[in-house]
Amino acid sequence: MRILNQIIAVSAINLKSLPQRFWLSFSTIVAVAMVVMVLLSFLAMAAGFQRTISGSGSDNIAILMRDGSQQEINSVVMLDQVRLVGEAPGIVRKPDGNAVISAELYVIVDGIKRSTGLKSNLPMRGIGLDGAPLRDGWAITRGRMFEPGSNEIVVGENLLREFAGFDLGREIKLGTATWKVVGVFAMNGSVFESELWGDVTVVQSMFRRGNSFQTIRVRLENQDAIDGLRTYVENEPRLKLAVQSEKGFFAGQSSGTIKLIRNAGWPLAIAMAIGALAGALNTMYSSVAARSREIATLRCLGFGGFPSFVATLLESLVLAAIGGGLGALVTFLFFDGFSTSTLGEGFTQIVFSFSLTAALVQQGIVLALIVGLIGGFFPALRAARLPIVAAYAQG
Template identity: 45%
Template sequence: MTPWLQQLWAVTAMNLRNLPARLGTSLVAVVGIGGVVAVLVSLLSMGEGFRAALELSGRDDVALVLRGGSSDELSSAFDREAVSVIRSAPGIARDERGPVASPEFYTIVDLPMRSTGTSANVPFRGVTDRAFGVREGFRLVAGRKFEPGKDEVIIGRGAYAQFGNVDLGREVVWGSHTWRVVGVFEANGGLAESEVWTDLTVLQGVYRRGNTVQVVRLQLESPSALSDVERHLDADPRVNVTVQSEREFLADQSRILVTLINYVGTTIAVLMGIGAVFAALNTMYSAVSTRTREIATLRALGFGATPVVVSVLLEAMVLGLLGGVVGGALVYFGLNGYQASTLNWASFSQVTFAFTVTPRLLMTGLAYSLILGLVGGLLPGIRAARLPVTAGLREL
C-alpha cells in the first residue's frame, strides 16, 4: 500500500470511528438525504408502474387498427364493411372459425373511486369472445363471463379494486341502462384490467351505434406480419386506417404522462436535494470543527492535504449512502406493488396500476444519495485541508 493510501485509510478510519460521537448531526444528514431519495424513487416508481400497465402489457404479435388519423380509440370508427375488409388482410392468424380478429366498441362511463367517492372516467368496452384470446393472460378470477345478448358486465381486477358500485352481483346504472356485474378478470396486470367489458352487440344497441366499432385487434401470424397487414390495407381504397402493434400503440399512450411524472419527480428531488446538501454541509462542517486538533496533528506529522480532503468526502458519501439505503428501503417495502389509479391523458380515462420499485430505480436513488453526500462534503473537506497547522495546534 502506498503512503498516500495509508494516510487516506488512517484518516478515514478515524473519521468513521468518531461518527457515534456526532450521532445527532449525522442523523440529520442521513434523514434529509433519505427523505429526498424516498420522494424521488416513489415518484419514479409511479411512472414505472404506469408505463408497465400500458407499454409492457402490449404485444408485438397483436395489431391495432384505427381509423386513419386517429390517435386513440374514442376518435376512431368502422362500419361492418370496413371490419370485413380489415379481417381479410394477409398475415392474420387463423383458426377453425377464420381470422382471429376482435372488433371492439369503446366508450367511457363514470364510477366512484372507492377511496374518495369522487367520480372517475372508466373505459367501457363491448367485445366478442375473440377479445379473450388476443389479451395475453386473460382469465376470470371471480364469477363468470357475461352471456351474449344480456345486460351483464365483467370488470378488470384493477378497476374492481379501485372503483365502487362494482361488487359481484351488484347492478350499476349508466345513463338509462342497468347492468349486472357477473365476473372479475385479470390480464397479466395490463391495461385491460382497468376496463369494464360487455357483449359487443348489446353495447352497440344501447348507444344506438348500429354495427359501428372503434378498433379492430388482430392476432398476427408473427410480429413481422404487421408490415403485410399495413401494406394491404393502405393499398385498399375501401378503408382509411392506421395500423400499429399493440406495444407501439400503448407506448405512445403512456409517453406523455410518464415523461411528466419523471420531470416532476426529478425537479422535486433536485429542490429537496438542495436542502439535504445544506444538512450534509452542516454535519461535515461540524465534524471538521470538532476535529481541528486531530487534523492539525496529522498535518504536523506529515499527512498531506489530499488524504484529508478525500477522507471528509468519503465520510459524507457514507452518510449519503446510509440515507439512500434507508429511503430506498422505505419506498420498496412501503409502496412496491401498491395499487393506485391515475388519468391517462391520451384517452381521458382512469388507468389502474401498481407502484413498481425496480432495481434500476433503487440504484438511481443510491447514486443520487452519493452525489448529495459528495457535494455536501466538498466545501468542508477543502476547509479541513486549508486549516492552518499552527492554529489547530494552539488548541492542544
C-alpha cells in the same frame, strides 16, 4: 503507500468520532433519505405504469383505427369496414374460415374511487365473441363470462380493487341501462384489467352508437404479416384506416404519461437535494471544526493535508450512502407494489402498481452520493488547508 496508510488512519478516526456528532450526522442522513425517497417514489410510479402498459400489447395482434386517430375514443369504424378487414391476408382463421377478428367499442362511464370517494372516468369496452380470446393471458378468475345479447359485464381485477360498486353480483347503472356484474377477469396485470367488458351489440344499443365501432383487432399469422395487412388496407379505398401492432399502440399511449411522471420527480428531488446539500455542508463544517485540534495534532506528527481532505470527504460520502440506502429501503417498504390509478391517454383511469427496480435504486444512491460529494468537498478542502496554529486556537 505512506499516503494510503495516513488516509486509512485519519478516516478511521473520523468515522469513530461520528457518535459525538450524532444529531448533526443524523439530520444529514434523514435529509438525504427524503431526497432519495421522493425521487424513487416517482420513478417507481413511472416504472409501474410502464410495466402495466408494456405488458398489454402483443406483436401478433394488429389494431386498426380511423386514419389520423391517436386514441380509441377518437376513432370511428363502420360495419362494412369490419367485413372488408375480415377478408385481408395474413389473419389467423378459424376452422369455418372466418377471421379471428374483434370489432370493439370504447366508451367512458363513471366510477367511484375507493380511496377518495370521488368520481372518475372508467373505460367500458364492448367486445364480440373473439374479443377475449384475442387477449393473451386472459382468464375469468371469479364468476363467468357475460352472455351475448345480455346486460351483463365482466370487470378487471385491477378496476375492482380500486373502484367501488363493481363487486360480483352487483347491479349498476351505466349509461342508460342497468348492468349486472357476472364475472371478474385477470390478464397478467395489463391495462385491460382496468376495464369493464360487455357485449358489443348491447353496448352499441345502450350508448346509441348504431353500427359503429372504434377499433378492430385481428390476430396475425406472424409478426411479419402486419406488412401484408397494411398493404391491403392502403390499396383498398374504402378502408381509410391506420394499422399498427398492439404492442406499438400501447407503447405510444404510455410515453406521454411516463415522461410527465419522471419530469415531475426529478426536479422535485433536485430541489430537495439542494436543501439536503446545505445540511451536509453544515454537518461537515461542524465536523471539521470539532476535530480541528485532532487535525492539527496529526499534522504535527507528519500527516499531510491530503489525507485529511480524503478522510473528510469519505465521511460525507458515508453519511450520504447511509441516507440513500435508508431512503431506498423506506420506498421499498411503503411503495413497492402499492396500487393506484392515474389518467391515461384515453381520458380514463388506468390502475397500476408501483415498481421499484434495482436500476432505480442505483439512480437514487447515485444522487445521494452526489449530494455527499458536493456537501463534503469544501469542508474537506478546509480540513486540508487548516493552519496548525489556528487549529489549536479553535480547539
